[in-house]
Amino acid sequence: MKKTIIDAGHGGEDPGAVSEKLREKDLTLKIALYTEEHLKNNYEVEVKMTRRNDVFVSLNERARIANRFKADLFVSIHINSSINGTGFESFIYTDTGEQTLQFQKILHKEIEAALVAEGTFKNRGLKTANYFVLRKTNMPAILTENLFIDLDAEYLSSESFLKNIGVAHARGIAKCLNLQEKI
Numbered sequence: 001m002k003k004t005i006i007d008a009g010h011g012g013e014d015p016g017a018v019s020e021k022l023r024e025k026d027l028t029l030k031i032a033l034y035t036e037e038h039l040k041n042n043y044e045v046e047v048k049m050t051r052r053n054d055v056f057v058s059l060n061e062r063a064r065i066a067n068r069f070k071a072d073l074f075v076s077i078h079i080n081s082s083i084n085g086t087g088f089e090s091f092i093y094t095d096t097g098e099q100t101l102q103f104q105k106i107l108h109k110e111i112e113a114a115l116v117a118e119g120t121f122k123n124r125g126l127k128t129a130n131y132f133v134l135r136k137t138n139m140p141a142i143l144t145e146n147l148f149i150d151l152d153a154e155y156l157s158s159e160s161f162l163k164n165i166g167v168a169h170a171r172g173i174a175k176c177l178n179l180q181e182k183i
């Protein structure tokens with residue numbers, strides 16, 4: 001059976017991006033849990049989470065969990081920060097194969113479609129970066145930056161919005177790994 005790792009960014013003593021009312025670590029965990037739920041309910045797949053509650057997990061440990069599990073795909077979920085920023089973007093490692101780029105395209109498109117359905121938003125595009133979890137994981141790895149904690153706070157405060165983004169991640173992962181639907 002195919003295996004995927006869902007990585008909820010930050011946690012515990014590391015809140016990630018923060019605004020007046022929101023903390024990145026809470027939002028990434030919610031999206032990640034919705035992703036896991038939708039995958040488990042609908043597809044034949046083994047899912048592992050790097051965290052399932054508000055605990056600190058080092059970047060090193062996140063990569064180690066993924067490598068030990070021998071996942072087919074690693075997806076790290078984040079919320080962006082920048083006072084004036086808005087929109088969605090995704091990242092893969094700067095020096096990676098064609099397979100990872102294909103997966104990024106599939107996942108990006110799926111999340112983009114969910115965001116368009118929610119209202120207007122800025123598509124910031126498919127990007128590359130030398131991020132630790134992308135570099136240190138042995139399998140195709142994608143990091144999503146799901147809107148911005150300040151300007152996009154209204155969307156991010158909605159539970160149904162977070163669920164839709166989680167479901168979109170699950171659908172994208174299912175397409176990447178060609179998962180069989182549960183009967």
Ligand SMILES: [Zn+2]
Nearest residue numbers: 009016078079
């Ligand atoms: Zn982050």
